[in-house]
Amino acid sequence: MKRIKIDGVDEKIIYEQMPNGLDVYLLPNKKVKNFYMTFNTKFGSLYTEFKKNNENTYTKIPNGVAHFLEHLKFKTANGDAMEYFADLGSSANAYTSFKVTCYEVYGFNHFKENLDYLLDFVQTPFFNKEMVEGEKGIITEEIKMYEDNPTTNLSFEMNRSLFHNDHRKYLVSGTVADVKKTTLKDIETAYNTFYHPSNMFVIITGNFNPEEALAIIEQNQSSKNFPVGKEIKLKNIAEPAKVVKELSEVKCNVEIPKVNIGLKIPLSSFKSLKLDEVELNIYLSSILNSNFGRTSELKERLTRGNVITDGIVIQRYNTDDYIVINFLAETPYPERYLSIMKEALKNITISEEELLRKKRVAISNFILSFDDIDTINTWIQSDIILYGDIRTNLFELYNALDLNIAKKVADKISDKNMAVVILEPNDE
DSSP states (O other), X not given: OEEEEETTTTEEEEEEEOTTSOEEEEEEOTTSSOEEEEEEESOOTTOOEEEETTOSSOEEOOTTHHHHHHHHHTEETTEEHHHHHHHTTOEEEXXXXXXXXXXXXXXXXXXXXHHHHHHHHHHSOOOOHXXXXXXXXXXXXXXXXXHTOHHHHHHHHHHHHHOSSOGGGSOTTOOHHHHHHOOHHHHHHHHHHHOSGGXXXXXXXXXXXXXXXXXXXXXXXXXXXXXXXXXXXXXXOOOOSSOSOSEEEEEESOSSOEEEEEEEEEGGGGGGGOOOHHHHHHHHHHHHHHHHSTTSHHHHXXXXXXXXXXXXXXXXXXXXXXEEEEEEEEOSOHHHHHHHHHHHHTTOOOOHHHHHHHHHHHHHHHHHHTTOHHHHHHHHHHHHHHHSSOOOOHHHHHHTOOHHHHHHHHHHOOOSSEEEEEEEEOOO
16 A cells, blocks of 8 residues: 655545556545545547557557447446446446546445445446447437537537547547447457556545455455456557638527637647646646636626626647647627637736736645545546646645746747637527
8 A cells, every 4th residue: 555645735645556457546535424436447539549569450449439338338237237326325427538438436325335336347348239239329319419519519619620630529429420330349349458457547535444445446356357457559640730620610509609719739839948747737727817717807808898708718638749728708799709819819928926826726726626525536537647647746836836937838829720619509
């Protein structure tokens, strides 16, 4: 057992790796009454071309297989897994993103039964051709719901405008055509590759006994046989800097137009600043919130002038080669909003006072996150997926924020490769 000390807070995350490679992260919290456990695999919608370390060629599966597999996993030889959890008084769910599939359980009682069954139903393969074919109709209906959802439209139309080759341009679920061509072999290949314990991790937060949790997991895993884990290599997909489409106007079931402005900035632009990924993300978060966040002068100007109905939602993520920043807003006046935003993007800056304020807010939010078992579970998951480990020195990084470096980072935020998506109301 290892205790991971988080600098600046009186918290330690308990970590242990099982003999089969399964990583376990535990953070007890006696101030709450419930527990939240997640069983995660490093397998998301981006992973469609891959090979193991002893293979010469890449295997290719259709888009959406990770999501399809998530659906199927709740079907067991003894019925629906969700019903088992419901009988315990617990609630279970799952989700698939670009890089992870997560199975989650919330509960108040029957800790051992919940944890054992979570491990068992995810780690017990139970697939057949009839199940695969039967699930296709359900997933197809889900995709149609996504396609009718304005928020999904706004995000994925933006990804289609930004990316030529990167698989973020596809829905996590894939298209209806992808679902139709998915086979039992695709499902089994994905499961056997990505659902090995060495590619998975458990996170438990909330009110529970960590020694008991480790004992349960150890006993559960020792009763199962797995082949030796092999390194998974993902196929590198080259992505050019230029966006696919600078402007997309889409008719949708919205009453007020929605606008998404997307920037595609090469990570190499920031190379001279010698910041690691975590440091760069902290600077970007502070700068973007200062210029476009809920307390920014720009947001106040736009809302006072009725140019936007609420705030500007800022979304930011990294690909292998780019930082992508999205600015989403609902506006009755898209042209005016775009004009003001384009001018603001050319004049991004930050003051020492604002940098200090954002640092204090970030530190405060980080401390408070340890009292929320959902938030801290997600934080641990994100660190593992994005950085391969848990960041323990956030306080040090926040306290080391430097105004001169912040201004240099701000200068690198470029609208050179920018895409705009506008969702407009359907014609009457």
